[in-house]
Amino acid sequence: MTPGATSGPASGQPEAGHPEPPRQGSQPEPGCDVPLLRLRGVSKSYGAVQANRGVDLTVMPGSIHAILGENGAGKSTLMKMIYGVEAPDAGQIEWNGAPVALTSPSEAGRLGIGMVFQHFSLFDTLTVLENVALVVPGSPRRLAARIATLGRDYGLQVDATEYVGALSVGERQRVEILRCLMQDPRLLILDEPTAVLPPQMVTRLFSTLRVLRDRGVSILFISHKLDEIRELCDAATVLRDGQVTGHADPRDTDTRSLTRMMIGRDLPPALPAEPGGAEGAVQLQLSQLDWTNPDPYAPDLRGIDLKLRGHEIVGIAGISGNGQSELCALISGETRLPTRAAGAIALRGQSVGAMGAAGRRALGLAYVPEERLGHGAVPEMTLWQNALLTAQSRGLTRRGMVDRRAALRFAQDCIAGFDVRTAGPEAEAGSLSGGNLQKFVVGREIMLAPSVLLVEQPTWGVDVAAAAEIRRRLIEMRNAGCAILVISEELDELFEICDRLHVLHDGRLSPSLVTARTTPEEVGEWMIGAGRPDAAPAGKGGGTGPARPGSSGTNADRPDTARPDSARPAPSHPDRSDPAAEGPGAGAASEGSDHAV
Amino acid sequence: MRFELIRRDRASLEMALMAPVLALLAAGLVSWALFAAMGVPAGRALWTIAATPFSTWYDFSEVLVKTAPLLLIAQGLAIGFRARVFNIGAEGQLLIGAICASAIPVLLPSAGSPLLWVAMMALGMVGGAAWAAIAAFWRTRLNANEILVTLMLSLIAAQILTYLLLGPWKDPMGMNFPQTRMFQPGALLPGLLPGTRVNLSLLFGVAATIAAYVFMQRSVTGFRLIVTGTAPRAAGYAGVSAARGVWLSLLISGAAAGLAGAAEVAGPLGQLQRSISQGYGFAAIIVAYLGGLHPVGIAVSSLVMSAIYIGGDNAMVFADLPQSAVLVVQGLLLTFYLIAATFVRYRIAWTGTARA
């Protein structure tokens, strides 16, 4: 393969023969040598940040094309330009060989480009049908009929009358994909679609995508997970720091060279996962923790039992939205229990359920939340002020007044000790990149020398090197005796650093699984609630449920989705009529309806 | 003509200083156009507003008289605004403070102590704080929006004042005017500058400015309040109680407004009347924003706003400008300030036609 295609600002450079011709599986249309989508020298910057620089990309018809790159490599910006959300500063986009100006998502939609966002662009308070109708023309009755047929065709069944707020993450993704398909796209963009799915559901998604490919829809698949790309895609374009570092066929490129293209060197070696030797004392204990969620669309917590000892890292796996943020708020003290239930949470032997966050911090708890901006740090404040946020007890105040010099020193130590790239302690937190701010927040909490450390999504949005560094620090803390609870959606990460695992699903916590003796598949079963003896979806009681039709469910997967259906046959019906023929699509979408049957 | 706002890496100090100036210029320009369109001699009116407050010592001393309540109230309000607690009912807290303070001379007309005014100030503060405390309770315990509650409370306070002045507290010798008897000397604030109406209340304002500076810019409690306002989730994360922030904000701003009301009746007026406030409670909101919610900025903006009041009074006499014109200028000033203040955090980028 030829890595290092054009990476300079030279935009119009002729470049031929890069893309792989579509392989077996895709039935090439006549004239398939004309690329469906072609980007030449596309650049985009936000202020001083150059998100994309001279990007070239060629997507052939009937291909599943991967965009590979780590966090912050510029994948999302690139997709936004292809979908017309952002306009490029320089460069050209060609569609079917002709230059186009993608000025808005509706323009992209007219051409036949559909996009499934990572954070879905769906609306909780509208029904599935209403969400679809926001984008797709046609009478509601016809739309409902099309949702049903397309759902059957592609294995994307959903109830059109259900409120989206009551759907599971997997179902929401199906709604998003359905909504795109109803516009008869020629190109479907999926932004990190597997990030929100348990392993079993990934298989099901891939089947759907292959059916689509076989019917002539090209797919742009954005991911940083190499295994998935090697399994699904027939072409790949790799991005690093906003530039293309290579084009490859992932089916015959090994993981190591893909990694080198993606991060510029070899992956740091996985950490020696020697288990915490000493058996520490119980530092944090949850006993039959129950909590009724005031948010009608979020799950209640029921009967949660957990023991966290010193010298160990315990992970909580699960798809977000199953009670993770609620559990964190209860442990950190941002949400308090009523006094009579205070015993459900014990921190270092003391009942703290009714105690506020400050009191629990004084007892030795530190916390790194998932959201950095506005939760773990105040973007409008300087780093030394952000140090003051939780490190007041470390001598940063004197007689009720802020000791600015001490706070500056603390922030400076944190910046130096955790390799935070910034202008200095006077820089505003909001001006730091996501990864650097995460290092600052993690560093600040570690510098508090806690006995119990709660960490949510420790490496979310952080580049590979920084992520490895954060994991190393956590293991160091554990070896020094700290009790660490990690809540993460990244199974790989949990398997790498945790001694034990729990899985949170629909507000219930699985029993403890010893990492060394369990498998991702077993964890995956718990993630969709199949591991539980009473696997039936336990919705909220009618008393707390909202007064909406069919909203009794929470984020529980429907029974049909709860089936670990890796063995389920791909719902392909090659003899069926093309989905485009189902409805006229009211003219606007007719351009993309000429694909193969 | 399209533009994009691009977030700056850090707040621009130059823009923070320029914003009020630009707002004043723009508000002046638009007022001129509006007044001219309404047939008012706009040029003369605006010139009167801008120049006369500083032309004579007497006018300037009157500016200082009006600065006192504006400064006091705005310093209190700004603390709440930075914590995103929107007390917009300072007008009502001022009225209640004035009523509470007046209770002493009205109910004890023969009390002869020369320090009666001390008790009046204390009572005014307590009254204003108590009136605001209703909103704090409603917000923290009943989850009710403090904007609506404080506003409703000030409408109620106005009715209470009218009731007292037409009924039980009316001066029997007052020829049926809705006002109380004139207070005895001990119930009046000592003067500050001989020959003018400037009195001790200006010093209250200065003291409030210093206290607000230390509290908001230096103390841990002030820091926490600012965190509550800028990033409420981060405040919860750091263990800052939101309810405590609401109580503190409302009690401080209520007490400041109550003190301002007490100082008005014990100062320039010498009695409780219907018109004790010329909309100071609302004008102070503008003063707080125009001063960038910063104690030092507010000290300057309260002078400016007070000058607009005095200039407006003069323009009423010399240019036949209706009194409500001052409200128009105030509203424009805040609107333009809000636009200009955006550039503290954002810069503008012109993007002709986005088709490329």
Next chain:
Amino acid sequence: MSPLEFILAGTLAAATPLMLAALGELVVERSGVLNLGVEGMMALGAAVAFIVAYQTGGHGLAFVAGAGAGMAAALVFAVPVLGFRANQVAAGLALGILAGGLSAMVGRPYESLTIRSLPKLDIPVLSDLPYVGGVLTQDIAVWATLAMAVAMAWVFRSTRLGWRIRAVGENPHAARAIGTPVLRLRLACIAFGGALAGMGGAYAATVYTPLWADGMIAGRGWIAVALVVFGTWRTGRVALGAILFGALSIGELVVQATGVRIPSQALAALPYVATIIVLAVISSNRMLTRRHSVASLGEPFDP
């Protein structure tokens, strides 16, 4: 006429200015924008409508002028809020002060003048029924306002326009991502809200009490803002809340007429006290408010 009949007959007319303004504010808030300047927009609408009615004698033209004035005022609010991401609370207060001042300025030559009101429509048979006859004898604007409430409920429930507004209010970023012109839609909602507030003012000054006096809106704009909270952002409940407050203000007149010795100031303060109490009752039910409130309300949209 018994007091009860009097209350029944007068309630709808008293409720109409409130309902118009509250429905307008509802649309604005549903799109995610909080406009606290309703009081000012109503006052300006009232002043302009009164002037037009006084000069031309036509109520239709007066309503159009009132709506236009309210809309123009709302656009003054839209510039800082939509164009420059300004704090919506402060911008709303600025609008309230500005429009209130303008109304006093333009209305000054007309202070305390009066005009003719709109005639009540006699509906054959129905208007002669006992008790409800009075309720059914109303002027055209009352019926139009009620029809507006019904139409608005339908728009929010069953039309793409309504869904689009709800989507923008819930999550403007997602709405933009699927191609909804967030700012343009919000601009339209703000303008519509201003027009309704202006019409509410027009009704108050040219029909309900056909005279102009500075300060005649007397807190009704603020009550309208509160009504949106009472109605938990749902059209039917907002309209019902307006009717309840209409009944309250008529009840006040009845009490005064019966000569019970209550200071008139206590009666004047009654709607404000009621607002504070009802706010507490509705808001303390956190489940109710959280379920129906608009997720992005008051937050500037930063694309």
